[in-house]
Amino acid sequence: MPETDFAAQLARLAPEVDEAGAKSVFERHRQPSGTPRWLLPAAVVVLIVVGVTGLVLMRGDDATAPVSPVDDALRPNDGETLIADEAYFEVVIVAETTVGFGNAALVGSTEELDSLWAGWNPGVEQPDVEFAEAVALVMTRPDNACADVVTRFEVTNRNGVSTWIPVFEERADACEDPLLSWLYVVAIDRAALGDRADIVVPAAELYDVSEQTIEYTAPDGTPDESDDAATVTLTPTDVVVPLPPEGEPELHNTAAGMFYVVNHGDGDVSVIQATIDLISPVDPDTTNLMSFVVASESGRSFFSEGEVWDAWGRSATRDRVDDLTGYAGRVVGDEVEILASDATRVEGDPEVPDGEQYPLPARPFGDGITVEQFFTLSSSGPIWRMFDAQLVVEEGVGRICPVDEVVDPTGCPDAGMVIDTQVRSGNADLTSWYGSPILAFQDPVRGFTHVIPLAGYSSRNERLGIDTGDAFVTSIRIGCGGPDGSLVMANVGLEMPERATRTLTVVEDGQELGNGTTSGSGQVVIGFGLTEVPGENAELVVTDGDIEYARIPIPAETVTSCATSEAAPWEPPSESGRDDDVPFRVVSRPIGGSGGGWIGWAADQAQLDSLLTLFDRVGTGDPIDYESEIALLVSIDGGTCGPFFDGLDLVDGHVQVRTFSDPEDGCRLPLDHEATVLALPRSELSGTTSIAADATSSPTIVEFATDSGRFLAIGDAGFQVTNAQIDCRNTGQLQLTILGHGDGVESMAVEARIGERPLPDATSPSVNPADGALLASVAIPDGVVLDEPITFTVDPAGSTGGLLESPPISPDALGPLPSSCR
Numbered sequence: 001m002p003e004t005d006f007a008a009q010l011a012r013l014a015p016e017v018d019e020a021g022a023k024s025v026f027e028r029h030r031q032p033s034g035t036p037r038w039l040l041p042a043a044v045v046v047l048i049v050v051g052v053t054g055l056v057l058m059r060g061d062d063a064t065a066p067v068s069p070v071d072d073a074l075r076p077n078d079g080e081t082l083i084a085d086e087a088y089f090e091v092v093i094v095a096e097t098t099v100g101f102g103n104a105a106l107v108g109s110t111e112e113l114d115s116l117w118a119g120w121n122p123g124v125e126q127p128d129v130e131f132a133e134a135v136a137l138v139m140t141r142p143d144n145a146c147a148d149v150v151t152r153f154e155v156t157n158r159n160g161v162s163t164w165i166p167v168f169e170e171r172a173d174a175c176e177d178p179l180l181s182w183l184y185v186v187a188i189d190r191a192a193l194g195d196r197a198d199i200v201v202p203a204a205e206l207y208d209v210s211e212q213t214i215e216y217t218a219p220d221g222t223p224d225e226s227d228d229a230a231t232v233t234l235t236p237t238d239v240v241v242p243l244p245p246e247g248e249p250e251l252h253n254t255a256a257g258m259f260y261v262v263n264h265g266d267g268d269v270s271v272i273q274a275t276i277d278l279i280s281p282v283d284p285d286t287t288n289l290m291s292f293v294v295a296s297e298s299g300r301s302f303f304s305e306g307e308v309w310d311a312w313g314r315s316a317t318r319d320r321v322d323d324l325t326g327y328a329g330r331v332v333g334d335e336v337e338i339l340a341s342d343a344t345r346v347e348g349d350p351e352v353p354d355g356e357q358y359p360l361p362a363r364p365f366g367d368g369i370t371v372e373q374f375f376t377l378s379s380s381g382p383i384w385r386m387f388d389a390q391l392v393v394e395e396g397v398g399r400i401c402p403v404d405e406v407v408d409p410t411g412c413p414d415a416g417m418v419i420d421t422q423v424r425s426g427n428a429d430l431t432s433w434y435g436s437p438i439l440a441f442q443d444p445v446r447g448f449t450h451v452i453p454l455a456g457y458s459s460r461n462e463r464l465g466i467d468t469g470d471a472f473v474t475s476i477r478i479g480c481g482g483p484d485g486s487l488v489m490a491n492v493g494l495e496m497p498e499r500a501t502r503t504l505t506v507v508e509d510g511q512e513l514g515n516g517t518t519s520g521s522g523q524v525v526i527g528f529g530l531t532e533v534p535g536e537n538a539e540l541v542v543t544d545g546d547i548e549y550a551r552i553p554i555p556a557e558t559v560t561s562c563a564t565s566e567a568a569p570w571e572p573p574s575e576s577g578r579d580d581d582v583p584f585r586v587v588s589r590p591i592g593g594s595g596g597g598w599i600g601w602a603a604d605q606a607q608l609d610s611l612l613t614l615f616d617r618v619g620t621g622d623p624i625d626y627e628s629e630i631a632l633l634v635s636i637d638g639g640t641c642g643p644f645f646d647g648l649d650l651v652d653g654h655v656q657v658r659t660f661s662d663p664e665d666g667c668r669l670p671l672d673h674e675a676t677v678l679a680l681p682r683s684e685l686s687g688t689t690s691i692a693a694d695a696t697s698s699p700t701i702v703e704f705a706t707d708s709g710r711f712l713a714i715g716d717a718g719f720q721v722t723n724a725q726i727d728c729r730n731t732g733q734l735q736l737t738i739l740g741h742g743d744g745v746e747s748m749a750v751e752a753r754i755g756e757r758p759l760p761d762a763t764s765p766s767v768n769p770a771d772g773a774l775l776a777s778v779a780i781p782d783g784v785v786l787d788e789p790i791t792f793t794v795d796p797a798g799s800t801g802g803l804l805e806s807p808p809i810s811p812d813a814l815g816p817l818p819s820s821c822r
Contacts, residue, residue, distance in 0.1 A: 106199060371419060611810060
């Protein structure tokens with residue numbers, strides 16, 4: 001039992017009185033605050049007078065004498081509760097407010113308090129807080145006409161972190177009972193909080209106000225008025241999930257949202273949001289679309305829309321702007337309590353292993369439901385639901401439509417079952433389709449608020465979609481482009497029929513302002529330079545040779561001019577910028593030689609040296625660190641006006657070169673082709689890298705192994721070369737063996753070159769009509785030194801895929817090369 005002889009306690013704890021300290025504490029606590037002060041127990045009052053703080057250590061119902069001086073952080077042991085009285089805090093304000101109850105924040109500077117006061121607008125005069133010594137806990141609480149009083153903080157130990165909980169007590173015997181919101185501002189000593197502490201604002205269950213946890217981290221250096229307290233508010237969600245095995249992320253679809261839980265061991269978990277905002281590839285004006293975040297096969301990183309995060313949610317992109325925040329977890333036994341977090345950044349540097357693979361689950365939650373089945377459900381969410389249905393955004397509104405009623409899509413049916421969503425588009429003339437399946441988030445009050453497309457997409461512009469010989473112009477945008485933003489650019493989206501070619505020309509009053517030509521099929525976007533900003537009479541003329549298909553008015557644009565720079569001629573970018581999906585740096589710019597329109601790769605210096613034999617001069621630049629980087633060699637066909645290399649995009653999962661062309665009066669760099677060697681960080685690439693093998697609007701896609709540079713495949717589903725390698729034939733001679741697959745292939749012709757030297761024709765290319773398997777062998781004559789790149793062309797007769805021409809490939813990438821064939 002605790003001693004009751006206060007004089008004996010005092011003599012033991014303070015045999016000598018620190019009069020100066022006692023006077024300082026007394027003067028501090030005699031200052032008036034916004035509420036009346038209540039007397040502490042007599043023992044605590046005596047201790048304050050003699051300069052010892054009123055901290056009480058409690059175990060269960062027992063309490064010992066006060067411990068710890070005020071300038072030390074409070075660090076309770078497991079199972080202990082320390083009672084911090086007003087020596088550790090000061091109630092600065094308690095006042096009725098117009099702000100709703102249930103808010104809480106921790107601020108560490110006058111500027112931060114100014115911002116909070118401006119945002120909350122509480123209708124109360126802003127107080128002065130000595131932020132050099134304290135941080136301010138600001139909260140709104142529900143109560144009757146007589147507000148409760150903060151009398152102390154209980155400080156406990158939760159998982160090694162000191163946790164401060166304010167204790168509210170009633171001080172009035174009787175009071176009127178109107179429900180009011182009360183504003184509290186409580187200043188807490190920084191020294192007592194230490195380097196790290198949690199402040200837990202208790203729930204007000206009668207008024208449905210949840211408990212809130214605010215993380216405090218002391219700023220570096222000596223606190224002053226400019227320091228901000230690093231705070232994170234954690235709010236319980238009432239969602240509890242099983243603790244997954246260590247290193248195996250588990251996806252959960254709950255009332256609190258969709259997230260992964262990652263077990264890092266030793267009681268540490270991270271909770272990774274499974275959705276990010278999505279900019280629609282077919283209509284950037286669409287809102288409330290989201291993208292699914294995919295876990296890697298190793299469980300040590302995540303991927304979505306060209307971005308990579310580590311297992312803690314830390315972004316691995318160069319600018320580190322978007323960590324995966326929003327959730328936190330607390331391990332309790334074999335379960336994890338899910339907390340909502342307002343953190344904007346995860347501490348520490350990202351750690352993403354090399355060679356990560358990100359398989360996209362087409363159906364993250366198994367079977368979907370149809371629109372008809374949804375109307376039989378009684379649940380109203382909140383939850384993500386998977387639909388075997390399409391999202392159609394028509395006339396600016398997104399609706400979930402049955403799959404079987406959207407054939408050769410014309411929009412949602414006028415009659416029948418459809419589901420409205422809050423997906424919206426600012427372009428009412430554009431109709432967009434997102435194929436089945438889709439994920440849609442159902443809010444019990446607002447309905448379906450967000451949609452995640454999991455399949456393909458397409459669009460058609462109803463206003464611009466004039467019949468142009470089976471081609472549709474889906475969008476026209478005028479803006480500024482080029483490296484310094486000085487070039488007036490037209491960007492035109494089209495939906496092209498198979499193997500079509502279109503020339504697009506912007507004209508005004510008979511004067512041509514600029515043009516571009518594109519070929520291919522499906523969704524195409526082409527950009528080209530203009531001599532000036534088009535006026536109200538400008539038109540887009542769509543032609544193919546001498547055939548004019550359409551004249552379409554140019555929509556009114558906000559851009560009136562683009563800044564010009566006469567200081568220096570245009571040069572390709574030296575490194576990636578904000579418009580690039582894949583980071584890079586320029587290593588060198590080879591000159592002369594065969595050039596051509598192709599894009600090659602190298603995973604080591606020997607592979608790059610092989611590609612550089614095609615150029616007269618290879619240029620010089622910074623060395624490539626092949627431990628952390630790979631090389632791309634970009635060679636673009638062009639004239640005196642371009643196109644020129646302008647950056648790297650990520651399109652449908654493959655790296656694609658972005659180009660632009662100068663208008664005629666701005667032509668520079670009189671080259672037949674332009675070549676650039678780029679270094680790309682391996683951390684931004686998966687184990688298999690897909691690249692567009694040329695800079696055309698409909699490029700051929702090539703895949704290679706990121707770690708070794710080994711060629712893997714080229715082509716698409718219609719016709720694909722699935723392997724090419726140098727090996728030994730039965731006669732003991734080197735040969736290039738090509739394997740492939742194609743639907744409907746009747747025969748094929750194969751040609752190959754080493755450098756500029758053609759190799760003999762393929763030996764009896766074989767085709768198996770039963771399964772579409774293809775095989776061809778090209779002999780490599782004796783005496784040929786494999787120090788130049790190899791290029792092959794495969795032309796399948798009867799295939800829907802068409803001719804394939806590989807970019808130059810280093811022989812080392814077609815290996816391992818045999819040391820001898822004899």
